[in-house]
Amino acid sequence: MNSNTDINNFVKKGCSIWQGSLTIQIHLITTAGLQKLSGLTAVCGTVTIQQLRVASLAGLENLQHISGSFTLQQNPFGTVASSQRLTDISALRSLTYVGGALAVKQNAFLTKSDIEYAFENTRVRGAVTVQYSGGSFNKCTGTAPTETPETPSPTAATPAPTDATPTPTEATPAPTEATPVPTEATPVTTGPIDWGIRCQWTGCQSCDQCAEVVSEPTENPHCKQYCAERTNPWQTKCKWESCNACNECLSVTAPPTENPHCKASCAEKTHQWATRCKWDACNQCAECEDATPAPTENPKCKNYCEERTNPWLTKCKWNSCSECEECDVAL
Numbered sequence: 001m002n003s004n005t006d007i008n009n010f011v012k013k014g015c016s017i018w019q020g021s022l023t024i025q026i027h028l029i030t031t032a033g034l035q036k037l038s039g040l041t042a043v044c045g046t047v048t049i050q051q052l053r054v055a056s057l058a059g060l061e062n063l064q065h066i067s068g069s070f071t072l073q074q075n076p077f078g079t080v081a082s083s084q085r086l087t088d089i090s091a092l093r094s095l096t097y098v099g100g101a102l103a104v105k106q107n108a109f110l111t112k113s114d115i116e117y118a119f120e121n122t123r124v125r126g127a128v129t130v131q132y133s134g135g136s137f138n139k140c141t142g143t144a145p146t147e148t149p150e151t152p153s154p155t156a157a158t159p160a161p162t163d164a165t166p167t168p169t170e171a172t173p174a175p176t177e178a179t180p181v182p183t184e185a186t187p188v189t190t191g192p193i194d195w196g197i198r199c200q201w202t203g204c205q206s207c208d209q210c211a212e213v214v215s216e217p218t219e220n221p222h223c224k225q226y227c228a229e230r231t232n233p234w235q236t237k238c239k240w241e242s243c244n245a246c247n248e249c250l251s252v253t254a255p256p257t258e259n260p261h262c263k264a265s266c267a268e269k270t271h272q273w274a275t276r277c278k279w280d281a282c283n284q285c286a287e288c289e290d291a292t293p294a295p296t297e298n299p300k301c302k303n304y305c306e307e308r309t310n311p312w313l314t315k316c317k318w319n320s321c322s323e324c325e326e327c328d329v330a331l
Contacts, residue, residue, distance in 0.1 A: 002026050004033035011036050017201065021045030021068065027053040027077070027084075035059035035241065038221075041201055043067065046100065051077035056088035061221060061242050063092070064201060069100030069126060075107045085109040089118040090226050091242065096197055101126035108133065117226070220245055259284055298323060 001007050001024045022043050024034070029052055037059045046068035049057070053076045075086040087109050102124045104115055112132045128139040199210035219225060222245035227237055238249035258264065261284035266276055277288035297303060305321035316327035 001029065003028040004030060007033045007036050011039070014039075016040060017042040017044065019044045021047070023048045023050075025050045025052070027051065027080075029054070031055065031058065038062055041065070046070070048073075050074045052086065053077075053080050053084035054086060055083060056086070056240075057091040058088075058241055059091065061091045061094055061224065064094050064197075065097045066095065067099045069102070070095075070098045071103045072107065073103065073105050076109075087114070089114060090224075090230070092118040093121055093224070093226055095119070095122050098122060098124045098126070101128070103129045105129060105131040105136075107131070223247075262286075301325075 001010060001022070003026075007029065016039050018040065020043075022045065024037075025048065031054045034052075034054060035058050038061060040060070041062050042065035043063070044067045047066050048071045050071070050073045072089070076084055086107055089110065102119070102122070104110070104119075110132055112130075112135065115130055115132055128137075130137050195207075195209045198204045199207070204210065222242060224242045227240070227243035227246050228248075230237060234246075234248045234252050237243045238246070238252045243249070261280065261282070263281045266279070266282035266285050269276055269282075273285075273287045276282045277285070282288070300320060300323035302320045305315055305318075305324050306326075308315060312324075312326045315321045316324065321327070
């Protein structure tokens with residue numbers, strides 16, 4: 001996906017579980033476009049998110065499962081405004097499983113705590129590579145050395161082609177197959193995905209195994225658990241789509257809406273209010289009720305008529321000065 005149009009086409013397919021790999025990249029994708037991916041719950045291939053210019057990954061709150069690797073890199077790419085710097089990846093807290101490697105790198109404005117918080121609930125079966133502002137760390141998943149069992153192979157006697165007493169010979173031991181040690185997942189979890197997790201996926205909820213699974217209380221998608229944990233003011237958090245239905249938002253007073261015809265900048269300007277009140281952005285300010293409008297200039301008696309040093313007999317012949325009071329006398 002390289003643009004909002006690509007996202008719109010994807011959403012029209014109505015897929016909550018994508019059967020292939022998925023790449024979301026470049027600055028043409030906006031915050032509003034990314035938020036349209038809220039119906040995506042699982043990707044059966046790899047996922048790459050790179051070179052975006054958005055402040056958060058809002059829209060991916062319901063992504064729970066990635067069968068392949070997951071890469072989050074180069075966000076943002078190039079020089080960007082502060083509003084385009086990726087600083088909030090908490091939308092990924094619902095991601096519970098990554099089947100391959102996890103790489104988070106070259107995201108200039110993410111801190112270690114941002115990354116740890118986002119992936120706190122994620123099981124990763126591959127290697128983990130993390131870079132953050134001020135450092136990095138790696139967790140490599142390896143295979144434990146295997147050992148060959150020491151149980152000797154049975155020997156078989158080979159009779160000699162004579163009438164003599166056969167001399168027993170040693171049979172060549174058959175090669176034994178090492179028992180593989182299962183690869184350990186990162187951080188610790190191995191084995192198949194529990195049905196308690198799978199039954200949360202839209203595509204699996206009708207499976208027979210889910211009839212016996214006790215469902216946990218459904219989390220309100222507009223009041224995630226992390227809303228209470230984040231230290232941002234509630235006035236800020238209540239603007240997030242993932243937190244705007246929390247009870248705390250009921251008591252948060254929305255800031256007054258700025259009058260488009262009385263901007264805050266009107267009071268900061270140094271022009272006379274008689275001048276400012278002519279501006280569309282200031283003409284409804286309270287000061288304009290008392291401001292005396294400046295006299296309208298006569299198009300046939302411009303201000304410069306009096307300033308010019310030419311004789312009035314000459315100036316009164318000019319169309320822009322012909323109705324000045326001095327012309328009554330001069331003519």
